[in-house]
Amino acid sequence: MPKEQEQRHVYYDRDLKIEAYNLSGIVQKFPNHFHEFYVIGFVEGGSRHLWCKAQEYDLTAGDLILFNPHDNHYCAPLGGEILDYRAVNIPPDVMEKAASEITGKNFIPHFTQNVVYQSDITQSLGRLYDAILKGGPRMEREEAFFFLLHQVLEDYAAPFDEAELIQPNPQVQMLCSYMDEHFSENITLDDLLTMTSFGKSYLIRSFTRQVGVSPYRYLQTVRLGRAKKFLEQGVPPIDASDMAGFSDQSHFTNFFRDFTGLTPKQYQRIFTDSRHAASPEAVLTGTDHDEREEP
Structure with a gap:
């Protein structure tokens, strides 16, 4: 597949303090890694084989993906199919504050499943992504964010201190x-x-x-x-x-590019551009994987 058909769109919402991104036409493998934030994502098109915490999954359109901070995972195309994927990255402090507001108690969530096949929650995630993409009113974006988290926390999360976690020695x-x-x-x-x-x-x-x-x-x-x-x-x-x-x-x-799909300079533009943008989010679209970094 020609590289120019790959699209990577990343948005930073300065009000919600989260990243929203869309990968389309992607054939890149992502090696074993983890994030220091929560990820809520879904497959919009294509197929992927996912390895996460010693479990394997075959993902198709409509499947929901939930990663806790430090959940190691990696993925590769299935049958050479391209990937269309949307997700939001939520820092732990933002998640903890929102979860506490939703539940009414100190609540550090731990996702109890990494994959939910054919989940209706993907529609809520899509609405949040679209609200951020179009720079909708803050109330609209906040409503979409809290509605998504309420669904996820209610069905697929447990308090961190009550989750059955196997900790390293x-x-x-x-x-x-x-x-x-x-x-x-x-x-x-x-x-x-x-x-x-x-x-x-x-x-x-x-x-x-x-x-x-x-x-x-x-x-x-x-x-x-x-x-x-x-x-x-x-x-x-x-x-x-x-x-x-x-x-x-x-x-x-x-x-950096292997693990995020972006160069450091492309990633930085999401935040440096936002300092001068009138809207609450900065936008980056990338199709050129051969962009060279400048000092």
Whole structure:
């Protein structure tokens, strides 16, 4: 499929403080990774094979996808079919505040299912996306947002502290915390070994089994999340790369594009353009995957 037929539209709603995006005509594989935010999405067209937390799913149009922060997942086309996909990314603090307002109590939600086949909730998600896309009145967008969350929380979420979660053992949790805090440093396996009683092979296998991604992939994903924050703040991509701990600009750009479908500069425009836009959201559409990053 010609690259120019691929479309990537990303919108940032400054009132709701969420990202909404649409991927259409996409054949790209997305490697194993996780997000630090909640994702509510649905397949609008095409088919995908999804791996999420050691489970596999075949997705088609009308299927709802729910990711908690740190739910590792990856996907690939089925039968070479292109993907049309819509989703919203919701930061944990935004989700917690909205969930508390909806439930009337302190409520940190945990999605109990990652995939809901042929869900009517996709219509509510589509309405929210359309309201953001057209720059509708704030009340319209807020209503659509809360209506969507009410449906999802009612049917497919449990309080985080009541969910049946299998947590990594204390040593692995300590390694995650260390990488969260020291992401910009040149961390080696030897550094991690000094904090455990593991050997290298066992550390890699045990960490990957319990967390869902390898130590290196975990570190790179954390760095990606930090780099996105720097870009949102207007830090130039070359500086964001260095501040987040990536070894060089080229590696950063390739890694960023593999995991988000956008280059760092394309992603940054969503936020830098919004500072001068009259509407509450910034819009980016991308079709050129060969765009080169400039310092």
